[in-house]
Structures are given as structure tokens and as C-alpha cells.
Amino acid sequence: MAGPQHEAAGPRPTSRDVARAAGVSQATVSLVFGDKWRGRVAERTAERVRTTARELGYRPNLAARNLRLGRTRTALLVVPALTNEFFARVYTGAARVAAEHGFGVVLYPSPDGIGPARDPFDSSRAALDGILASSIASDALATIQGDELPLVMLDSDPAGSLGAATVNLDIGDGMRQATEHLLALGHREFLHLAAGVDSWTFDVRSEALATALRGTDAAVRTVRALLTVDDARTAAEAALRAPGPRPTALVCDDDILAAGACKAARRLGLRVPEDLSVTGFDDLTLATAVEPELTTVRLPAERFGEHGMTSLLAVLDGRTPRTDTLPVELVIRGSTAPAAR
Amino acid sequence: MAGPQHEAAGPRPTSRDVARAAGVSQATVSLVFGDKWRGRVAERTAERVRTTARELGYRPNLAARNLRLGRTRTALLVVPALTNEFFARVYTGAARVAAEHGFGVVLYPSPDGIGPARDPFDSSRAALDGILASSIASDALATIQGDELPLVMLDSDPAGSLGAATVNLDIGDGMRQATEHLLALGHREFLHLAAGVDSWTFDVRSEALATALRGTDAAVRTVRALLTVDDARTAAEAALRAPGPRPTALVCDDDILAAGACKAARRLGLRVPEDLSVTGFDDLTLATAVEPELTTVRLPAERFGEHGMTSLLAVLDGRTPRTDTLPVELVIRGSTAPAAR
DNA sequence: GCGCCGAGGTTTTACGTATAACGTCTAGCG
DNA sequence: CGCTAGACGTTATACGTAAAACCTCGGCGC
Numbered sequence: 001m002a003g004p005q006h007e008a009a010g011p012r013p014t015s016r017d018v019a020r021a022a023g024v025s026q027a028t029v030s031l032v033f034g035d036k037w038r039g040r041v042a043e044r045t046a047e048r049v050r051t052t053a054r055e056l057g058y059r060p061n062l063a064a065r066n067l068r069l070g071r072t073r074t075a076l077l078v079v080p081a082l083t084n085e086f087f088a089r090v091y092t093g094a095a096r097v098a099a100e101h102g103f104g105v106v107l108y109p110s111p112d113g114i115g116p117a118r119d120p121f122d123s124s125r126a127a128l129d130g131i132l133a134s135s136i137a138s139d140a141l142a143t144i145q146g147d148e149l150p151l152v153m154l155d156s157d158p159a160g161s162l163g164a165a166t167v168n169l170d171i172g173d174g175m176r177q178a179t180e181h182l183l184a185l186g187h188r189e190f191l192h193l194a195a196g197v198d199s200w201t202f203d204v205r206s207e208a209l210a211t212a213l214r215g216t217d218a219a220v221r222t223v224r225a226l227l228t229v230d231d232a233r234t235a236a237e238a239a240l241r242a243p244g245p246r247p248t249a250l251v252c253d254d255d256i257l258a259a260g261a262c263k264a265a266r267r268l269g270l271r272v273p274e275d276l277s278v279t280g281f282d283d284l285t286l287a288t289a290v291e292p293e294l295t296t297v298r299l300p301a302e303r304f305g306e307h308g309m310t311s312l313l314a315v316l317d318g319r320t321p322r323t324d325t326l327p328v329e330l331v332i333r334g335s336t337a338p339a340a341r
Numbered sequence: 342m343a344g345p346q347h348e349a350a351g352p353r354p355t356s357r358d359v360a361r362a363a364g365v366s367q368a369t370v371s372l373v374f375g376d377k378w379r380g381r382v383a384e385r386t387a388e389r390v391r392t393t394a395r396e397l398g399y400r401p402n403l404a405a406r407n408l409r410l411g412r413t414r415t416a417l418l419v420v421p422a423l424t425n426e427f428f429a430r431v432y433t434g435a436a437r438v439a440a441e442h443g444f445g446v447v448l449y450p451s452p453d454g455i456g457p458a459r460d461p462f463d464s465s466r467a468a469l470d471g472i473l474a475s476s477i478a479s480d481a482l483a484t485i486q487g488d489e490l491p492l493v494m495l496d497s498d499p500a501g502s503l504g505a506a507t508v509n510l511d512i513g514d515g516m517r518q519a520t521e522h523l524l525a526l527g528h529r530e531f532l533h534l535a536a537g538v539d540s541w542t543f544d545v546r547s548e549a550l551a552t553a554l555r556g557t558d559a560a561v562r563t564v565r566a567l568l569t570v571d572d573a574r575t576a577a578e579a580a581l582r583a584p585g586p587r588p589t590a591l592v593c594d595d596d597i598l599a600a601g602a603c604k605a606a607r608r609l610g611l612r613v614p615e616d617l618s619v620t621g622f623d624d625l626t627l628a629t630a631v632e633p634e635l636t637t638v639r640l641p642a643e644r645f646g647e648h649g650m651t652s653l654l655a656v657l658d659g660r661t662p663r664t665d666t667l668p669v670e671l672v673i674r675g676s677t678a679p680a681a682r
Numbered sequence: 683g684c685g686c687c688g689a690g691g692t693t694t695t696a697c698g699t700a701t702a703a704c705g706t707c708t709a710g711c712g
Numbered sequence: 713c714g715c716t717a718g719a720c721g722t723t724a725t726a727c728g729t730a731a732a733a734c735c736t737c738g739g740c741g742c
Binding site: 012085088089107127148228256262263266289290 | 398413423426631
């Protein structure tokens with residue numbers, strides 16, 4: 001029984017109802033709620049309107065406002081799956097910046113279990129001002145590009161950026177840092193545990209790894225796994241059992257894979273990091289929850305989302321689309337150590 | 342250069358533009374796009390309208406539709422923090438059911454870093470049909486209750502449900518299962534590692550734990566920590582070092598806490614589960630990533646979200662609000678073992 | 683005394699859609 | 713052959729808001 005008295009439980013009051021009750025015109029109510037009333041409405045009147053509105057429980061109808069203004073202050077964020085902590089953090093960053101500018105963010109979790117979503121604009125019922133598209137394959141990109149909404153790509157395929165504003169994470173450099181760290185520790189037999197889905201990110205990472213190894217006498221093999229602990233463990237176990245020289249350094253495309261790899265090692269009686277060094281990617285909560293804590297490439301997930309939203313707001317403001325790349329940083333913890341002699 | 346030809350890069354075409362181009366009235370276009378045209382528009386005409394619309398790149402304006410219909414097919418989901426995998430999964434479940442019914446879901450991450458959000462209805466710009474509120478403290482509840490939107494509570498304070506539809510997880514029973522499991526293993530010295538914030542969930546859990554221990558000769562102490570691995574480790578380490586009989590069973594309110602506790606144990610030279618049994622809550626990805634894998638109370642997070650959204654849709658359909666409780670299940674893994682003699 | 687100006691409003695219109703109410707035309711039937 | 717009943721559309725209107733354009737009136741300079 002707290003809250004404003006909403007005696008008439010009927011339909012929600014409109015600005016006209018408030019106007020009538022306060023003895024002013026609808027336009028005046030609109031002015032007062034539009035924050036642009038200085039000099040146009042007397043302070044006394046404005047105050048009267050506000051208290052009347054409060055008594056009636058009035059709230060501006062957003063659908064009507066959006067229609068009238070022709071914009072919604074709402075952005076769509078396209079992500080593969082929110083259950084991945086990385087994307088949850090991207091969302092958090094994007095939503096923070098959006099909120100600071102009076103924008104809302106609605107999500108479109110693209111391929112993942114969201115039922116018969118025909119396209120983003122059907123499933124997210126909200127009317128949109130712009131789109132922030134993260135890690136999108138080129139086919140999904142086509143769907144989106146069909147629409148003429150302002151678009152910012154997060155970590156897009158360089159081949160497919162299409163002149164849209166883009167924010168990238170310097171994944172390649174992260175791979176380089178991890179690899180050089182391992183080289184410096186004396187490792188020469190590398191195994192690359194990659195995320196399962198074929199994509200351009202795989203190419204970027206593989207190339208960076210290969211480049212870093214060029215000119216050394218180190219060798220690398222590649223194995224793929226789905227992005228789950230279990231699948232990573234299975235894949236890593238098989239790879240570590242394979243004939244040939246046993247890898248001493250395991251470079252993983254994700255902390256989840258790294259965690260699975262550590263379990264595989266333990267099953268095989270290998271100690272991490274004494275017998276096998278492991279690196280991850282992302283620096284998730286997971287990275288410091290497992291033992292040993294993971295050496296990993298930290299991606300600035302929140303800043304990524306913030307930067308993307310900032311870019312989108314800039315584009316909506318008419319500024320020309322930019323392409324930015326955010327640096328990443330290797331965090332050295334307990335899962336890497338000098339190669340055993 | 343794929344996608345429909347959007348030659349005129351001007352303002353988006355409206356149903357009137359399509360009508361003009363197709364030689365019909367605006368009403369007809371509206372009928373065709375409204376899926377209710379059977380018997381009212383000839384198939385030939387409908388097809389012509391559709392192709393014209395495609396050529397022009399027409400999309401119905403959702404703001405206008407929402408205004409006209411007086412509903413938005415959009416629900417708000419209030420969660421503490423998406424970076425918590427549990428809530429990300431709740432969202433996923435809710436969004437799936439919503440999508441199946443043509444609804445969208447917009448998020449309001451309540452207390453967590455989302456800047457100067459005055460209230461949910463400001464920050465999530467979308468016009469709403471209803472609210473799904475998860476784990477809300479009573480003060481935030483008041484804010485929401487001030488509005489007269491249909492509301493479904495997820496795991497609400499039983500004291501504050503206010504006749505709204507509610508979906509609960511049987512947390513208390515989960516606690517009971519974990520406790521009885523440990524009792525059966527012979528444990529008698531319990532430590533309860535609880536989440537930091539004071540809340541009704543703490544009371545529910547403590548009481549269930551106490552109830553399960555009643556009539557036995559077991560003792561329990563309680564320690565609180567923030568919901569991070571690090572803080573949990575610190576708190577657990579201090580508690581395990583404290584004077585008095587050393588606990589052999591550590592019941593944690595969350596898998597994150599359990600992971601931290603395992604690290605604390607290892608630091609103190611205690612083996613899990615031989616010297617110390619640990620249980621968690623939620624069954625996150627984390628639970629099987631750490632070693633040993635955590636015995637934990639699995640919460641059906643997706644089903645929780647699905648059920649909540651189903652309830653909300655029912656309420657929006659005019660059905661009377663129900664209160665349901667979903668069962669939870671103890672998953673026994675490697676972090677619990679018989680108490681050492 | 684007249685014109686002008688600014689403060690403080692009001693009237694009116696448009697945003698794009700959905701739908702109730704209303705034509706029209708053809709075919710069928712007694 | 714006149715009347716009626718669909719089938720197929722169209723006209724007109726309302727949803728709630730924002731803002732451009734327009735009023736009114738008191739004061740003030742000359």
C-alpha cells in the first residue's frame with residue numbers, strides 16, 4: 001500500500017488527463033516533461049503540473065514518444081550467447097554507456113536457442129535506433145546489413161567490415177604475447193587448442209601464433225574443441241596422447257578450453273605447470289577459480305562494450321565511422337613455467 | 342552489396358509509401374502485414390503488396406504499432422547482474438519462451454554499475470507490457486510496485502510477494518539435501534559460507550541448515566563473504582584457521598564461494614575432499630571446471646526463467662496469478678567424501 | 683498613445699499504424 | 713430481374729506525444 005495513490009485502476013492516465021486535472025493544456029504538460037520548458041512555462045505552473053502528474057500516477061507513454069520523435073534511444077546488441085561471461089561483460093559495459101546517454105540496450109542472442117526468431121527486428125520487439133553487432137559471421141551480417149540502421153561491428157571480420165564503424169580487440173597481439181612468453185620459458189613443442197566453430201577468429205589466432213614461432217625451431221599442432229570444459233578435456237586428452245613428441249605448451253583460445261585442458265593433463269598424470277604449460281584467453285572468473293590459476297590473455301570486455309556503444313552514439317550523432325583497436329594484455333599466473341629439460 | 346535494393350537512402354518507407362507503389366490503400370498494406378487478411382484481401386493483391394514492400398525495404402514501424410495497439414509485446418527482466426552465469430541462464434530461458442510467443446525481453450540489471458538509472462522505466466527505454474523481477478530486495482520492489490504493470494516475482498521474499506504471481510526455487514530443500522548428504526558421510530563439524538549481502542535468502546538457507554542438523558550432534562558456524570573467488574578464499578581461510586574444532590564440511594551458498602573455499606583449503610594444506618568436504622550451489626560451468634569437481638545443488642536456471650515468463654504471459658492473458666515452486670537437485674561429485682576419523 | 687517585445691501559455695498538426703465502419707461489384711437465387 | 717450475400721477493398725479515425733505556429737497581455741521606450 002505504499003506508492004502513489006492509484007485509485008482509478010482503469011487505463012493509464014495520459015498527458016491530457018494531467019492537463020485537465022491541472023487546468024492547463026496538454027502541450028504544457030508535454031513541455032514540462034520534456035525538460036525544455038525553461039522560459040516557456042512558469043515555475044509555479046510547472047510545479048503544479050508535476051504534482052498533479054504524481055498524484056495521478058502519470059508516466060509518459062514511450063511508444064507515443066518514440067513515434068513522435070522518430071527515434072527510440074534504444075540500441076540492439078547482438079551477441080552469440082549471454083551465458084558466456086565475456087559477452088555478459090560486453091553487455092554490461094555497453095549498457096552502462098548507453099544509460100549515461102539515456103539509451104537502453106536490448107539483446108539479440110543470435111544463434112543460441114532463442115526459438116523461432118525470424119530476424120533480430122522481429123524478435124526484439126523494440127523499435128531501434130542502431131545496432132551493435134558482436135562476433136557476427138558474414139551470413140548473419142547480411143541479414144543485418146539488409147536493414148539501413150546505423151551499425152557498429154564489434155570484433156568483426158576485417159574482410160566484412162563494409163565501411164561500418166568497427167571496434168576490434170587485438171587478438172593477434174594477445175596470441176603473440178602468449179606465444180613469446182612460452183618461447184621465453186624455453187618451450188618448443190606447442191599445441192593450439194582452438195574453439196570449434198570455423199571462423200575468421202581462428203585464422204587470426206593461428207596466423208599470429210605461426211608468425212610468433214617463425215624463425216624459431218618450435219613446432220605447433222592444432223586441435224579443435226567445442227567451447228565447453230568437457231569437450232576441451234576430451235580433445236586435449238586425445239591430443240596429448242597422440243604419437244610424436246609430447247607438447248609442453250598448450251595455447252588455448254579460451255579460458256574454458258584451458259580449464260578443460262588442465263583436467264586432461266591431470267588425468268594423464270601430467271602436472272601443470274611443471275610438465276605442461278597452459279595459457280587461456282579472456283580472463284574470466286574461471287581463470288582464477290581453477291588451480292593453478294591460469295596465465296591468460298586478458299580481454300577488456302567491459303571497455304569493449306563501452307567503446308562500441310560510444311562509437312554507435314557517435315555515428316548516431318552524425319560523426320564519421322571510425323575503426324579502433326583495443327590493446328590486450330597477457331596476465332601471467334601459475335599455469336605456465338619453464339619447460340622441463 | 343547484397344540485400345534488398347535501398348536506392349532511396351532517405352527516410353524509411355511507410356505503409357503509405359508501399360500502398361501508393363502497389364496501387365492499394367494503406368489499410369490494405371496494414372491488413373497484409375497484420376496476418377489477419379484471410380478473406381479480406383485477395384491472395385494476388387497480398388502477394389503484390391509483399392513484393393512491393395520488399396523492393397522498397399519496408400518494415401513496419403514498431404513504435405507506431407505499439408502506440409496503436411496499446412501493448413508492446415515486451416517484458417522487462419530485472420536481474421542483479423548478468424555477469425553471474427545463473428542470471429544469464431535465467432535470461433536465456435525467459436527469452437526463449439518470450440520469443441515463442443512473439444515477445445521480446447529487455448533487461449534491467451538493477452543495482453550493478455549501470456550508471457544513473459533513475460528507475461527501470463527510464464533506463465530501459467522500451468515501452469513495457471509486464472515485469473519479471475528476480476531476487477529483488479523489498480526497497481527496489483517498492484519502486485516497481487509503484488507502477489501498475491503486471492508483475493511476476495522470481496524467487497521473491499515470501500513476506501513481500503503481495504499477491505503477485507511468484508516462482509520460487511526450493512532453496513531450502515537444496516540446503517537440506519546437501520546437509521543430509523554430508524551428515525550421511527559422517528560429518529559433524531559444519532561451516533556455512535554465505536553470500537555477503539544481508540537478505541532473506543540467507544535466512545532461508547540458514548534455517549534449512551539448522552533444521553537439517555536438529556536432533557544430531559553436529560555443530561555449525563557461519564561466515565560471510567562477497568560473491569567473488571578471492572573474497573571467499575580469504576574468508577574461508579580465516580575461518581578454517583580459527584580456534585576450536587576444525588570443520589570437516591563446508592557448505593557454500595554458491596559455486597563461486599565453493600571454488601574460493603577449495604583454494605583456501607589447498608593453501609592450508611588440506612586436501613579436498615579427504616580432509617574437507619565442500620558443497621556449492623547453482624551448478625555453474627565453474628563447478629565442473631575446478632578440481633575436484635564440485636558437489637553442488639543444481640538450480641534449474643533456464644527452467645526458472647521459462648517458468649517465470651510463462652507465468653507472466655498467463656497473467657497478461659488475464660489468468661489469476663499462481664505461486665509455483667521448482668524443485669532442485671543435489672549433484673554429487675568429487676568435492677565431498679566421508680569424514681576422516 | 684502606439685508599437686513592440688517577451689513571458690507564458692494554447693491550438694493544431696503530424697508521427698505510422700490498426701481497425702471499425704462503410705462502399706462496391708459480382709454471382710447466385712427465387 | 714431484383715435482391716442479397718459474400719468477397720474485396722477503401723475511408724476515416726484514434727492511439728499519446730512533441731513542437732511549430734499562433735495567441736494574449738502587461739510593460740516599456742519614445
